[in-house]
Amino acid sequence: MPQNRYTINTGHRPLSWLVPVLCLLFLLCGGCKEEQKQPPPAPAPPEVTVERVTLHTVPVYLSYVATTEAVRTVDIRARVEGFLEKRMFVEGADVKKGDLVFVIEKARYQADLEKSLAQLTRDKAALSFAMEQVKRYRPLAEKDFVTQEALDQYETKAREAAAAVKEDEARIRQDRLNLSYCTMYSPLDGRIGRTLVNVGNLVGAGGEKTKLATIVQMDPLYVYFSPSEKDLRLILKYRKKKDIPVDIILSDGSTHPHPGKVDFIDNRADPKANTVNMRAVVPNPEETLLPGIYVQARLFLCDVSDTPLIPEKAIAEDQTGTYVYVVGKESKVEKRQVKAGFLYNHKKIIWKGLRAGDLVITEGLQRIRPGMVVRPVEARPQDHHTGRAPGDHPSKGPGVSSTGTDVETPQQTREKNAPAKQGEAS
Numbered sequence: 151m152p153q154n155r156y157t158i159n160t161g162h163r164p165l166s167w168l169v170p171v172l173c174l175l176f177l178l179c180g181g182c183k184e185e186q187k188q189p190p191p192a193p194a195p196p197e198v199t200v201e202r203v204t205l206h207t208v209p210v211y212l213s214y215v216a217t218t219e220a221v222r223t224v225d226i227r228a229r230v231e232g233f234l235e236k237r238m239f240v241e242g243a244d245v246k247k248g249d250l251v252f253v254i255e256k257a258r259y260q261a262d263l264e265k266s267l268a269q270l271t272r273d274k275a276a277l278s279f280a281m282e283q284v285k286r287y288r289p290l291a292e293k294d295f296v297t298q299e300a301l302d303q304y305e306t307k308a309r310e311a312a313a314a315v316k317e318d319e320a321r322i323r324q325d326r327l328n329l330s331y332c333t334m335y336s337p338l339d340g341r342i343g344r345t346l347v348n349v350g351n352l353v354g355a356g357g358e359k360t361k362l363a364t365i366v367q368m369d370p371l372y373v374y375f376s377p378s379e380k381d382l383r384l385i386l387k388y389r390k391k392k393d394i395p396v397d398i399i400l401s402d403g404s405t406h407p408h409p410g411k412v413d414f415i416d417n418r419a420d421p422k423a424n425t426v427n428m429r430a431v432v433p434n435p436e437e438t439l440l441p442g443i444y445v446q447a448r449l450f451l452c453d454v455s456d457t458p459l460i461p462e463k464a465i466a467e468d469q470t471g472t473y474v475y476v477v478g479k480e481s482k483v484e485k486r487q488v489k490a491g492f493l494y495n496h497k498k499i500i501w502k503g504l505r506a507g508d509l510v511i512t513e514g515l516q517r518i519r520p521g522m523v524v525r526p527v528e529a530r531p532q533d534h535h536t537g538r539a540p541g542d543h544p545s546k547g548p549g550v551s552s553t554g555t556d557v558e559t560p561q562q563t564r565e566k567n568a569p570a571k572q573g574e575a576s
Contacts, residue, residue, distance in 0.1 A: 194525070195481065195522075195523045195524050195525045196514060196517045196518065196522075196524055196525065197514065197524070197525045197527055198477070198511045198513065198514035198515075198517070198518060198524045198525070198526055198527070199511070199512050199513035199514060199526075199527055199528075199529050200477055200509040200510060200511050200512065200526040200527065200528055200529065201460065201461060201464070201509070201510050201512050201528070201529045202507060202508070202509055202510075202528060203458045203459075203460060203500075203504050203505065203506055203507060203508040203509075203510060204458070204459065204506060205455075205456045205457060205458060205459075205506045206457050206459050206494075207453055207454065207455045207456075207457065208453070208454055208457050208459075208494045208499060209450060209452070209453050209454075210450075210451045210452055210453070210454050211397075211448045211449060211450055211451065212377065212381055212384070212385070212448070212449045212451060213399075213446055213447070213448045213449075214375040214376065214377060214446070214447050214449075215375065215444060215446060215447075216373045216374060216375035216398075216430075216444070216445050216446065216447035217373070217374050217375075217442065217443070217444055217445070218371050218372065218373055218374075218432075218439055218440065218441050218442060218443050218445060219371065219372045219373075219374060219441050219442070220340075220366040220367050220368070220371060220372070220441040221367045221370060221371065221372055221431075222338055222340070222366070222367040223364065223365075223366045223367070223441075224337050224338060224340075224364070224365045224366075225361050225363075225364050226251060226252065226334055226336075226342075226361070226362045226363045226364070226365065227359040227360060227361050227362060228252075228254060228331075228334075228347075228353035228354035228359060228360040228362060229331040229354065229359060230254060230259065230328050230331040230332060230354050231352070231353070231354040231355050231356075231357075232254040232255045232256075232258065232259075232332065232352070232353065232354060233254065233255045233350060233351070233352055233353075234252065234253075234254055234347055234348070234349050234350060234351055234352075234353050234362070235253045235254060235255050235349065236252065236253035236349065237251070237252060237345055237349055238250045238251055238252065238253065239251050239342055241342070241343065241344045241345055242341065242342070242343065242344065243341070243342060244339075244340070244341050244342075244368075244437070245336040245339070245340065245341070245342050245365060246336065246339050247336055247337065247338050247339050248335055248336065249335060249336045250333060250334070250335055251334050251335065251336055251342065251362075251363065252333075252334040252362055252363075253332060253333055253334075254331070254332040254333075254334075254353065254354070255332065256329060256332045256333075259325060259328045259329040259331075259332060260329060262325045262328065262329075263322065263325035263326055263329055266318060266321045266322045266325045267322060269318050269321070270315065270318035270319060270322060273311060273314040273315045273317075273318050274315055276311040276314065277308065277311035277312050277314070277315050279311075280304065280307045280308035280310075280311045281308050281311075283304040283307070283308070284301070284304045284305050284308050287300060287301050287304050288301060334362070336365055337365070338365060338367055339367065340365045340366050340367040340368055341365065341366055341368050341437070342363055342364070342365045343363055343364045343365070343366075344363070345362065345363055346361055346362055346363060347360060347361075347362050366441055368434055368437040368439075368440075368441075369433065369434040369435055369437060370410070370431050370432055370433050370434055371431075371432050371434045371439050371441060372429050372430070372431060372432075373396065373398060373410065373429065373430045373431075373432050373445065373447055374427065374428070374429050375428055375429075375430075375447045376420070376423070376425035376426065376427055376428065377425060377426060377428055378424060378425055378426075379419055379424050379425070379426060382415070382419075382426050382428075384451065385412070385415075385428075385449065385451075386415075388451045388452060389412065393411045393412070394411060394412045394449050394450065394451070395409045395410070395411060395449070395450045396409060396410045396411060396412060396430040396432065396447055396448065396449050396450075397409050397447075397448040397450070398410065398432055398439070398445050398446070398447060398448075399445060399446035399447075399448055400445060401443075401444070401445070406432065406434075406438070406439060406445075407436075408432060408433040408434065408435070409432070410430040410431050410432030410433065411430060411431065412428060412429070412430050412449070413429060413430065413431045414428065414429040415427075415428050415429075416428065430447060454499075456506075457491075457494075457499050457500075457501075458499070458500040458504045458505070458506065458508075459494065459495070459497040459498070459499055459500070460474065460497060460498055460500060460504070460510050460512075461496075461497055461498070461510075461512050462493065462496075462497065462498045463512060463513075464510050464511060464512045464515075465488070465490055465498055466515070470487065471487055472487070472488055472489065472490050473485050473486060473487050473488060474486050474488055474503075474504070474510050474511070475510070475511040475515060475518060475520075476504075476508050476509055476510050476511065477509040477511065477524060477526045480523065481523050481524055481525065481526060482521055482522065482523055482524075483511070483518050483519065483520055483521060483522045483523075483524055484520060485520045486503055486504065486508075487503055488500050488502060488503030488504060489501045489502035489503060509526055509528070511524075511526075512529060513529075
């Protein structure tokens with residue numbers, strides 16, 4: 151048979167290059183597996199900003215929306231009929247007690263007075279003649295030269311003349327009074343408003359007492375506000391110790407320079423709102439406050455010492471209540487339940503849950519959870535006032551603005567919740 155033209159080479163020399171290639175692949179695969187088995191490096195703890203809790207002494211206030219009202223308000227009214235002749239003041243100016251403000255025409259009432267005086271003179275003359283007649287006829291009647299009836303007639307005429315004199319005197323007093331009503335004077339020191347009736351108009355027509363202007367007393371002023379029944383107990387508690395000073399905060403945020411004091415508490419509460427009407431009297435020597443404006447009445451109650459203060463942004467709430475995150479032992483995050491108060495110097499006071507020196511997390515709250523290790527970075531200290539300057543009135547400094555929360559000092563909280571605080575510290 152003829153041999154196949156093509157032959158297969160079964161020698162090992164041509165396949166010798168496969169051995170080193172396979173060894174190299176084996177080594178590479180083994181190295182990859184060893185590298186995959188090594189754990190990834192642990193991430194660095196997240197950085198958070200913390201602020202150290204410090205204790206401060208803060209004044210505590212109760213604040214309410216209030217309205218001002220004049221202590222005295224007097225309407226100037228025409229008490230007699232006539233044409234208004236003069237206005238003796240500048241509208242909106244201050245007037246003193248006894249200043250002349252309006253004049254009504256006097257001619258009619260002057261004539262009435264003179265007529266009454268003339269009638270009095272006539273009746274006095276008639277009385278004098280009647281008395282002389284009685285004096286003359288009484289002895290004659292005793293001797294029966296005239297009848298007793300004639301004497302009685304003379305005595306009756308004398309009594310009638312005396313009554314006419316008394317009537318004239320009363321009419322003269324009324325005429326003088328009507329004449330005095332033509333000149334109207336300010337009954338108090340205050341500020342007079344605009345003229346409601348112009349000069350030349352008829353006033354008091356038909357017995358109507360026409361209102362001409364209004365005068366209000368500017369110093370002092372009343373300030374009315376309505377604390378809740380709960381706040382009332384707190385106010386009465388501190389009022390037993392001293393008068394409660396009241397600051398008046400104006401709409402632009404400025405404080406009236408003269409603090410007042412509570413001088414009236416109503417004897418009944420409003421059942422619809424459960425509030426009590428209360429009043430403070432406030433000096434107003436510069437007359438910068440006006441009656442009828444809305445202000446804020448801020449009552450100073452007391453100073454609270456050893457009060458923790460933290461930024462408001464560090465406080466959060468959930469279903470369990472109000473809490474903050476603090477950095478505890480081994481730089482681990484702890485969730486701490488707190489009882490927050492009100493703002494003081496742009497910070498929140500904390501009645502319960504924190505101690506001096508605690509590190510409260512203020513920034514980076516979204517990246518943390520309880521038990522996580524963090525890297526705390528303390529914030530720069532800011533220039534916050536920690537209390538009132540020496541000699542300042544308590545009600546002139548910034549303070550805690552409260553609207554219905556009992557003032558419980560941190561000392562009282564620690565005494566009442568000593569076991570709970572120890573548990574939090576552990």
